[in-house]
Amino acid sequence: MSSYNNLIKTIIDSSNANNWDSAVLEWDIIDCIEDDSNDSSCVCGKENIKYLYRIENINNGNEVFPIGSTCIKKFGREDLNEKTSISEKMFQLLHAIEDNRFISLTSEFFSKKLLRHFYEEDVFESNHYNRFNPENDYNFMLDMFNKRSEPTEKQASKIRGIIVVSIKPYLENILNRKIKRR
DSSP states (O other), X not given: OOHHHHHHHHHHHTSSSSSHHHHGXXXXXXXXXEETTOXXXXXXXXXXXXXXXXXXXXXXXXXXXXXXXXXXXXXXXXXXXXXXXXXXHHHHHHHHHHTTOOOOSSTTTOOHHHHHHXXXXXXXXXXXXXXXXXXXXXXXXXXXXXXXXXXXXXXXXXXHHHIIIXXXXXXXXXXXXXXXXX
């Protein structure tokens, strides 16, 4: 049986619906862990996957784990694709921070959706620098992300401050326990 057929069978068998097009609408991503040794296998049979997603059927509570992002993309749902993109960007950003790499507010590490996710998860700290309004930091980061020119020295300093004070602790708190290390 092909890996795609394995995926279809696993999802339909765990769904209320009895066809693929309906079954894929019953699922949501509830968690993601990273296997830094890439020695895990997807439910479809594909080996060496890095990001291990747990999905849950919203109608019956059944769970499927591990499932890779390639298989999740086969669901054809933009909302799930967005969640996989955000999860993977967060792990990549955490590793860059851990490696003491220079983090710039570019598409290498960020996206508008990731910044929005940070805002919705209350990542931006309320402090006197943002007039005790975290939305000011979100809007600043979004403006700087969309900016076509290099930020000024003062803007770059503020970006680094927000990354160090707000984003780094959030990523460390949320993701460190979700990394399956060798």
